[in-house]
Amino acid sequence: MKVLHNVSLADRTSLHAGGLAKNFVAIESGDNLEAIVEKAQKPVWVLGYGTNVLVSDKGLDGTVISNCAGQIEVLGNKIRADSGANWDDLVQKAIDNNLWGLEFTSYIPGGVGAAIAGNIAAYGHSVEDSFVQASILNMQNGSVSVWPKDKLGFDYRNSILQAPGNENLIVLEANFSLSPSPRDELAYQSALKVAEEVGLKPDTLTNRRKIIFETRKRAGSILQDTSVGPWTAGSFFKNPAVGDEQVQNIIAHEETNVTKDMLLRQNIIHGGNRARVSAAHVLLAAGFHRGQTWGQVRLHPDHVLKIENLGKATASDIYRVVQEIIGMVKHKLDINLEPEVRFLGEF
Numbered sequence: 001m002k003v004l005h006n007v008s009l010a011d012r013t014s015l016h017a018g019g020l021a022k023n024f025v026a027i028e029s030g031d032n033l034e035a036i037v038e039k040a041q042k043p044v045w046v047l048g049y050g051t052n053v054l055v056s057d058k059g060l061d062g063t064v065i066s067n068c069a070g071q072i073e074v075l076g077n078k079i080r081a082d083s084g085a086n087w088d089d090l091v092q093k094a095i096d097n098n099l100w101g102l103e104f105t106s107y108i109p110g111g112v113g114a115a116i117a118g119n120i121a122a123y124g125h126s127v128e129d130s131f132v133q134a135s136i137l138n139m140q141n142g143s144v145s146v147w148p149k150d151k152l153g154f155d156y157r158n159s160i161l162q163a164p165g166n167e168n169l170i171v172l173e174a175n176f177s178l179s180p181s182p183r184d185e186l187a188y189q190s191a192l193k194v195a196e197e198v199g200l201k202p203d204t205l206t207n208r209r210k211i212i213f214e215t216r217k218r219a220g221s222i223l224q225d226t227s228v229g230p231w232t233a234g235s236f237f238k239n240p241a242v243g244d245e246q247v248q249n250i251i252a253h254e255e256t257n258v259t260k261d262m263l264l265r266q267n268i269i270h271g272g273n274r275a276r277v278s279a280a281h282v283l284l285a286a287g288f289h290r291g292q293t294w295g296q297v298r299l300h301p302d303h304v305l306k307i308e309n310l311g312k313a314t315a316s317d318i319y320r321v322v323q324e325i326i327g328m329v330k331h332k333l334d335i336n337l338e339p340e341v342r343f344l345g346e347f
């Protein structure tokens with residue numbers, strides 16, 4: 001195991017902000033994550049592809065393990081993957097093997113481990129829908145156990161692995177069960193509209209993947225590999241659960257331009273299971289606008305929920321904007337907005 005020192009974490013996160021890892025180990029193909037965790041100086045931070053984190057400018061003590069390598073195996077209708085495998089490679093492999101169930105999550109960036117911890121979702125499909133079980137390492141005592149689906153407590157963009165106090169629990173590998181025939185319909189309006197425009201029927205796996213690519217591209221949801229920015233971590237906030245009065249307040253705001261039915265329906269499709277509404281509409285209703293800029297931090301010019309680093313923003317700059325948004329949304333709409341992006345280190 002090769003330990004590097006004072007490694008920039010800004011270079012390893014999609015927001016390109018934050019400090020140094022005191023010790024840094026990159027997992028390579030064939031490495032055993034469990035053994036590396038055991039040998040590493042504590043505390044250990046397991047990072048995937050860095051597409052959903054904001055790392056403190058003060059950096060991280062102990063050891064950061066960059067877990068971006070792993071195997072994916074297809075066994076009949078089942079797929080087994082190491083937590084460091086790339087999520088979209090797994091989706092592609094499922095499609096190559098004519099297995100249905102993951103195709104709507106095509107092109108979500110990141111690794112298998114974080115996909116489970118955060119129960120990623122898109123276009124009506126959440127990871128929990130195909131998940132069977134995972135091997136979980138308790139980094140505190142070194143024990144490994146197999147967790148079935150019900151033990152993981154999946155919820156909207158969440159699992160028990162993300163609960164406070166569970167930072168020591170990490171996914172080593174996971175199993176998914178898929179179907180040799182279509183499982184779900186494509187029900188998301190914007191994707192259906194794209195399908196019509198590009199002349200593709202959502203009735204084959206490859207067509208679905210193409211439709212999702214085009215829909216995500218139009219939504220600014222394809223991770224751009226750019227050396228100069230702007231950079232993002234995707235949607236920064238979760239869709240909040242709100243009461244009827246708060247829904248009315250959002251609808252009343254002219255920029256949101258939606259009906260109550262539209263507002264609530266959108267969220268069900270995004271994997272919500274309560275009266276959640278689009279966080280983008282919440283931001284607009286609270287008075288924020290697309291393209292709004294604070295120095296080097298900006299709300300995406302088309303997709304207000306994506307907070308961008310224009311090139312030189314520090315993690316503190318981004319954090320301050322996040323706090324301003326949370327405070328203003330609470331003040332104006334009495335809604336508690338929760339970040340989807342995970343904060344690592346001291347803020």
Ligand SMILES: Cc1cc2nc3c(=O)[nH]c(=O)nc-3n(C[C@H](O)[C@H](O)[C@H](O)COP(=O)(O)OP(=O)(O)OC[C@H]3O[C@@H](n4cnc5c(N)ncnc54)[C@H](O)[C@@H]3O)c2cc1C
Nearest residue numbers: 048049050051052109110111113114120121170171233234
């Ligand atoms: C352009 C863009 C589009 C996106 N679109 C979507 C979308 O459509 N739907 C969606 O749900 N998300 C979306 N995201 C968010 C992101 O893709 C997911 O959150 C993804 O799962 C992050 O994976 P990662 O490997 O980069 O995680 P990281 O950012 O490296 O880590 C995220 C968190 O997971 C933890 N973690 C990492 N590995 C493990 C492990 N093995 N075990 C336990 N915990 C672990 C980390 O400690 C951290 O707390 C998008 C992000 C971007 C940048």
